[in-house]
Amino acid sequence: MTNDEFTVFLVDDDEGVLKAIGRLLQARGYRIQPFTSPTAFLASHDVSIPGCALLDLSMPDLDGLALQQALSACGSERQVIFLTAKGDIPTSVRAMRAGAIDFLTKPVNDTDLLRAVQEAERKDGEIRSKAASLNSIITKLALLTPREQEVMKHVVAGRLNKQIAGELGTVEKTIKVHRGRVMNKLGVRSVADLVRLAERAGIAGVGS
Amino acid sequence: MTNDEFTVFLVDDDEGVLKAIGRLLQARGYRIQPFTSPTAFLASHDVSIPGCALLDLSMPDLDGLALQQALSACGSERQVIFLTAKGDIPTSVRAMRAGAIDFLTKPVNDTDLLRAVQEAERKDGEIRSKAASLNSIITKLALLTPREQEVMKHVVAGRLNKQIAGELGTVEKTIKVHRGRVMNKLGVRSVADLVRLAERAGIAGVGS
DNA sequence: GGCTCTGTTGGCCCTTGGGCCAACTCGACA
DNA sequence: TGTCGAGTTGGCCCAAGGGCCAACAGAGCC
Numbered sequence: 001m002t003n004d005e006f007t008v009f010l011v012d013d014d015e016g017v018l019k020a021i022g023r024l025l026q027a028r029g030y031r032i033q034p035f036t037s038p039t040a041f042l043a044s045h046d047v048s049i050p051g052c053a054l055l056d057l058s059m060p061d062l063d064g065l066a067l068q069q070a071l072s073a074c075g076s077e078r079q080v081i082f083l084t085a086k087g088d089i090p091t092s093v094r095a096m097r098a099g100a101i102d103f104l105t106k107p108v109n110d111t112d113l114l115r116a117v118q119e120a121e122r123k124d125g126e127i128r129s130k131a132a133s134l135n136s137i138i139t140k141l142a143l144l145t146p147r148e149q150e151v152m153k154h155v156v157a158g159r160l161n162k163q164i165a166g167e168l169g170t171v172e173k174t175i176k177v178h179r180g181r182v183m184n185k186l187g188v189r190s191v192a193d194l195v196r197l198a199e200r201a202g203i204a205g206v207g208s
Numbered sequence: 209m210t211n212d213e214f215t216v217f218l219v220d221d222d223e224g225v226l227k228a229i230g231r232l233l234q235a236r237g238y239r240i241q242p243f244t245s246p247t248a249f250l251a252s253h254d255v256s257i258p259g260c261a262l263l264d265l266s267m268p269d270l271d272g273l274a275l276q277q278a279l280s281a282c283g284s285e286r287q288v289i290f291l292t293a294k295g296d297i298p299t300s301v302r303a304m305r306a307g308a309i310d311f312l313t314k315p316v317n318d319t320d321l322l323r324a325v326q327e328a329e330r331k332d333g334e335i336r337s338k339a340a341s342l343n344s345i346i347t348k349l350a351l352l353t354p355r356e357q358e359v360m361k362h363v364v365a366g367r368l369n370k371q372i373a374g375e376l377g378t379v380e381k382t383i384k385v386h387r388g389r390v391m392n393k394l395g396v397r398s399v400a401d402l403v404r405l406a407e408r409a410g411i412a413g414v415g416s
Numbered sequence: 417g418g419c420t421c422t423g424t425t426g427g428c429c430c431t432t433g434g435g436c437c438a439a440c441t442c443g444a445c446a
Numbered sequence: 447t448g449t450c451g452a453g454t455t456g457g458c459c460c461a462a463g464g465g466c467c468a469a470c471a472g473a474g475c476c
Contacts, residue, residue: 092297093311096304103301145452158398160432174454176434183434190366192413195403205400353422368462382424384464391464417476424470432463441454446447 006121007031007051011041011067012083013059017106021054021083024110030117038062047076050128052101052120054113057084057091065091068098077127079120083108137201143185151178155191156198157205167206214329215239215259219249219275220291221267225314229262229291232318238325246270255284258336260309260328265292265299273299276306285335287328291316345409351393359386363399364406365413375414 008030010018018034026032031051035041038059053071057064068080082095085106092103101123102116144152154164161175168175188194198205216238218226226242234240239259243249246267261279265272276288290303293314300311309331310324352360362372369383376383396402406413 087297089295089297089300089311089313092300093304096301097310103297105297147453156400158400161434162432170453171455172432173456176432177454180434191399192364192366192403195400196407199404199407355423369464370462378423379425380462381426384462385424388464419475421473421475423472426467426469428466430463430465433461435460436458438457439455442452443450444452445450 005031005050006124007033007049008117009041009045009051009053009078010034011038011053011059012036012056014056017056017083021108021113024113025117028114038064038067042067042070042074045071045076045078047078050121050124052079052081052117052124054081054083054117057082057087057095065095065098068095068100072099079124081113081116081120083113134200137197140186141201141203144182148178148182148185151175152182152194152198153203153206155179155182156195156203157207159206213239213258214332215241215257216325217249217253217259217261217286218242219246219261219267220244220264222264225264225291229316229321232321233325236322236325246272246275250275250278250282253279253284253286255286258329258332260287260289260325260332262289262291262325265290265295265303273303273306276303276308280307287332289321289324289328291321342408345405348394349409349411352390356386356390356393359383360390360402360406361411361414363387363390364403364411365415367414 008025010021010025010032012018012021012034013036015036018036022032022034033051035044038055039061041053042062053067055064055067059067062070064082064084068082071078071080080095080098080100082092082100082103083106084091084103087103087105095103101120102112104112104116141149150168151164154167159167161172161179164175165172183189183194186194186197188197216233218229218233218240220226220229220242221244223244226244230240230242241259243252246263247269249261250270261275263272263275267275270278272290272292279286279288288303288306288308290300290308290311291314292299292311295311295313303311309328310320312320312324349357358376359372362375367375369380369387372383373380391397391402394402394405396405
C-alpha cells in the first residue's frame, strides 16, 4: 500500500449504483470499498485508512445523516460526500453544516462527483498531515518524565528557575537539570522553540 | 448604541416580506435595516456594525449568492442567512460551502429563522472578539520602532543577542537595549509571553 | 538654533541560564 | 542483593540577560 492511495468507501443499498460509481472511481485510480449496509460499513470502519465516504442518503437501518453523525461521534474525521435521489434543501443544509464535502443528487454528473472526491482527498490529506505533526510532538512529550513535564509547563509559562523551584518545593539547581533534560529530549535549543512546540501541542503552561 | 445590539440587514425585493420578517425580529429585540435592493445594501454596508444579513436568493441586479461573494470579496465577514422561495439543492450547497449560516425556504418557520439569527449572532460575536484581541496586539506592535520590530522577530526566533547583533550589523549592547524596550512597550515580562504574543499576531520570526 | 525621537554605544554590576562532574536516595525489577 | 531509572543536590565556572547612568549622532520639527 503506497502512501498516495486514497480509498472511497461507497455505501449504498443499491448494488447497481455501487458498481457504476465503483467503476468510475477505479478508472480514476481510486481504491474502492463498497458496502450495501451502513452498519456493516460502520462496524468495519478503519479511520487510519486515507479516504472518504460516499454515502447514499436513504438507507435501511441507518440513514446517511445518522451515519455521518455516528462517524464523528466515534471520533472519526472521515470526510463525507452525500449522494441521493430524494433529498431536500433542509437535509442538504444539515449535512453541509455537519461538515459534509458535498451533497450530490442522482443521477450524478461525473464531473461533480470527481470534484467532490478530489476535494475530500485534499481535506483528508490536510487533516492527516496536521494529525501527524501533532502526533510527533505528543510522542516526544511522552519521553519526558512526569517531573520534567511539570518543569516544562512552568518554563513555558515564563517562570524563572528560582520561582519554579519554590513552587515545586525544590532548589534552583534541580530545576536547571530538569530544564536542560527537557530541552535535550525535545530537541529544541531555545525557550522560544519550546513555547511554540507547547502551543502546538495545546499545552497551556501553568496559571499565574 | 449599546454593545449588545445586533442588527439584521434584511435584503428582499418583496416589501411585504421585509415588513413581516422585520416585525418578527424587532419583537425579539433585534434592530432591523431593510433593503429592497441588493446594490443599495452593498453600497451602504458598514462592516463595523455587529449583525448579520438575511438575503433573499433571487433578486434583481445581484442574486443572493453573488451578494454573498461580493461581501466576502470586500473583506467583510458578515454572516449570511438565505431565505428563498425557489431554491434548489445545488444552490443551497454552494451557499453553505461559501459559509452561510443557514439556507431557509419560504414560507419560513419562525423558530428556524430565529435559531439561524441566534447562530449568526453567536458567530459574529466570536469573530468580533477574536478580531478585537488581534487588534489590540497589532496596536501594541505599532508602538515599536522599525528597529525594535526587527529585533523582536529575531528574539522570537530564539536568537541570542550576540547572534542578532551580528545579523543586524551592530553590537550586543545595542540589541539588549532594543530588546528591553520591546519587552516594556509590549508589557510582557518573559520571552515565553513575547513568543505567544507574536504567534497570535501571526509573526513568523526570522528564518534560520 | 534648540528640541525630540530613534538608534547607537560604553561601563558597571548583578542575576539567570546552563554545561560538566560527582554524589546520594528511593523504588522497581531481575 | 545488585542494578537501573528518576529525582535530587552540590560545586565550579562561564555565557547570556538585563538594569542604570551616560553619551553621541542624525533626522525632523517649531
